[in-house]
Amino acid sequence: MNTRSDYAANHLARALRAGSVGRDDALCLDLHDRGVTLDFGTVFAMAERYANALVAQGVAPGDRVMVQAEKSVEVLAVYLGTVLAGAAFVPLNTAYTARELEHFITDAEPALVVCDPAGEETVRGLATGAVLTVAADGTGTLAEAVARAAEGFDAVPRAADDLACILYTSGTTGRSKGAMLTHANLASNAETLSDYWRFTRDDVLIHALPIFHAHGLFVAANVSLNAGNAMIFLPKFDPDTILSLMPRATSMMGVPTFYTRLLARPGLKEASAAMRLFVSGSAPLLAETHRAWTAATGHNILERYGMTETAMNTSNPYDGERRPGTVGFALPDIEIRVTDPETGAALGADEIGGIEVRGPNVFTGYWRMPEKTAEEFRADGFFITGDLGTISEDGYVTIVGRSKDLIISGGYNIYPKEIEGLIDDLPGVIESAVFGVPHPDFGEGVVAAVVSGPDGSVQGEAIRAALSDQLAKFKQPKAVVILDDLPRNTMGKVQKNVLRETYADILSG
Ligand code: MLC
Numbered sequence: 001m002n003t004r005s006d007y008a009a010n011h012l013a014r015a016l017r018a019g020s021v022g023r024d025d026a027l028c029l030d031l032h033d034r035g036v037t038l039d040f041g042t043v044f045a046m047a048e049r050y051a052n053a054l055v056a057q058g059v060a061p062g063d064r065v066m067v068q069a070e071k072s073v074e075v076l077a078v079y080l081g082t083v084l085a086g087a088a089f090v091p092l093n094t095a096y097t098a099r100e101l102e103h104f105i106t107d108a109e110p111a112l113v114v115c116d117p118a119g120e121e122t123v124r125g126l127a128t129g130a131v132l133t134v135a136a137d138g139t140g141t142l143a144e145a146v147a148r149a150a151e152g153f154d155a156v157p158r159a160a161d162d163l164a165c166i167l168y169t170s171g172t173t174g175r176s177k178g179a180m181l182t183h184a185n186l187a188s189n190a191e192t193l194s195d196y197w198r199f200t201r202d203d204v205l206i207h208a209l210p211i212f213h214a215h216g217l218f219v220a221a222n223v224s225l226n227a228g229n230a231m232i233f234l235p236k237f238d239p240d241t242i243l244s245l246m247p248r249a250t251s252m253m254g255v256p257t258f259y260t261r262l263l264a265r266p267g268l269k270e271a272s273a274a275m276r277l278f279v280s281g282s283a284p285l286l287a288e289t290h291r292a293w294t295a296a297t298g299h300n301i302l303e304r305y306g307m308t309e310t311a312m313n314t315s316n317p318y319d320g321e322r323r324p325g326t327v328g329f330a331l332p333d334i335e336i337r338v339t340d341p342e343t344g345a346a347l348g349a350d351e352i353g354g355i356e357v358r359g360p361n362v363f364t365g366y367w368r369m370p371e372k373t374a375e376e377f378r379a380d381g382f383f384i385t386g387d388l389g390t391i392s393e394d395g396y397v398t399i400v401g402r403s404k405d406l407i408i409s410g411g412y413n414i415y416p417k418e419i420e421g422l423i424d425d426l427p428g429v430i431e432s433a434v435f436g437v438p439h440p441d442f443g444e445g446v447v448a449a450v451v452s453g454p455d456g457s458v459q460g461e462a463i464r465a466a467l468s469d470q471l472a473k474f475k476q477p478k479a480v481v482i483l484d485d486l487p488r489n490t491m492g493k494v495q496k497n498v499l500r501e502t503y504a505d506i507l508s509g
């Protein structure tokens with residue numbers, strides 16, 4: 001396959017091709033579920049053809065290409081094609097319902113939406129641009145458009161600060177914000193991480209994360225493409241499949257739930273014997289899970305810390321101590337500081353404060369939300385992450401909590417405000433408070449405390465049923481408690497800490 005490899009004008013495309021230039025025959029993707037392998041030449045030829053197909057649909061540089069479809073090589077090719085075409089890739093969680101989708105389409109105004117055939121009618125009712133479909137097996141109108149497209153595509157030149165992706169992240173107001181990530185943000189992070197974690201062409205990464213969030217797309221996929229290593233590209237996480245594949249892999253990246261589920265399986269020690277690296281992130285990895293993994297496998301998990309707005313900020317070292325319960329050091333060229341959340345004054349070693357970050361990885365702002373953007377940056381360019389933590393004398397960052405009212409369940413972020421808004425609108429409900437409590441599988445799970453009107457007509461099951469087609473499943477409360485009143489402090493503010501303590505065991509029993 002004769003593909004063009006001159007992507008020099010385009011930062012992210014160049015970073016993603018860096019490891020495979022001149023190695024078109026090397027293995028890029030093992031599509032285990034389809035029994036197919038693809039070399040780099042084939043994948044990038046596909047990407048170029050997809051870029052032509054996008055342009056034929058009317059996608060111009062700077063336009064948004066939105067995707068809500070099951071993980072597949074075709075979705076990966078839409079990502080690469082979008083980058084080549086100089087447009088912005090906007091992936092969405094497949095769990096989002098039509099109600100949630102409406103906000104994303106209205107806000108991003110995509111020139112093209114690629115969706116599952118089952119969602120086509122809904123998307124056509126919302127979108128003003130083109131719509132194409134792709135099913136998990138690759139069939140759909142996208143495949144037809146690609147079949148009509150020409151081969152070969154010269155990457156559209158982009159400046160370092162041009163938009164490459166918009167990733168939606170839920171917000172404290174209940175309205176999702178689009179984080180604008182540039183070519184330089186993503187290219188620099190991919191290069192830094194592949195070096196820091198010593199990815200080489202000989203690696204084989206087990207890729208079982210979704211590719212609609214930072215972890216699966218910007219970390220796992222971008223790092224592998226940058227390093228030129230193969231990925232075993234799985235549609236979803238399944239512990240038994242992963243155990244069977246480990247003997248021919250070298251590395252895996254996952255959220256803590258991956259590790260706790262794998263720990264419960266027999267045969268982990270033998271399967272993982274030849275692995276080189278296990279990376280965890282997106283949610284806190286308990287020190288006890290870190291230690292249990294070391295005891296079971298002999299490998300120390302490498303924990304790192306990032307977010308949608310910044311890609312990766314810190315990492316435990318490759319060589320040296322991977323300290324359980326910490327997220328390691330600021331990555332090269334990235335500055336981390338801890339400040340007093342009220343005054344913004346920098347704090348000393350081991351003092352708890354707000355974590356702030358500055359560096360080439362930090363996004364340029366929220367899509368069409370300049371005021372919200374301004375609120376979250378300091379005058380000297382540091383981004384206020386909303387996480388609380390410390391930095392030790394020897395530079396290890398520890399996350400101790402969050403100043404933002406956020407629940408992280410199985411690596412997915414959930415903002416209570418959105419759920420409270422929907423519950424409060426239900427008949428018979430006076431008010432509600434949504435909070436996270438420990439969950440044995442997902443780390444945290446969602447619980448709703450609801451105050452019913454005087455007739456006491458509100459039932460937990462009815463609330464859960466009413467939310468079922470309004471909210472993505474992972475956001476739906478796993479328990480609902482009906483109360484006479486919410487606990488409040490003297491200022492009248494709801495005390496979620498009291499609720500969290502009172503119902504700490506409700507999902508673990
Ligand atoms: C699934 N369910 C969840 C859930 N995932 N509920 C809460 N939280 C979750 N994360 C629901 C299902 O809908 C189902 O509901 C029930 O729980 C059981 O589902 P399951 O079959 O056990 O779930 P599974 O499909 O195996 O998914 C679990 C998982 C998945 C952990 C593999 O959630 C996952 O891939 N998480 C990764 C998220 C991720 O990539 N985060 C990165 C964000 S980027 P029911 O009612 O049908 O029983 C980021 C930045 C950074 O944060 O630093 O990386």
Ligand code: AMP
Nearest residue numbers: 281282283284304305306307308399413
């Ligand atoms: P998201 O907005 O989905 O990108 O999630 C980002 C948030 O996930 C961060 O602000 C942290 O609160 C959390 N996070 C990511 N990695 C870690 C980690 N290793 N430990 C604890 N929290 C983490």
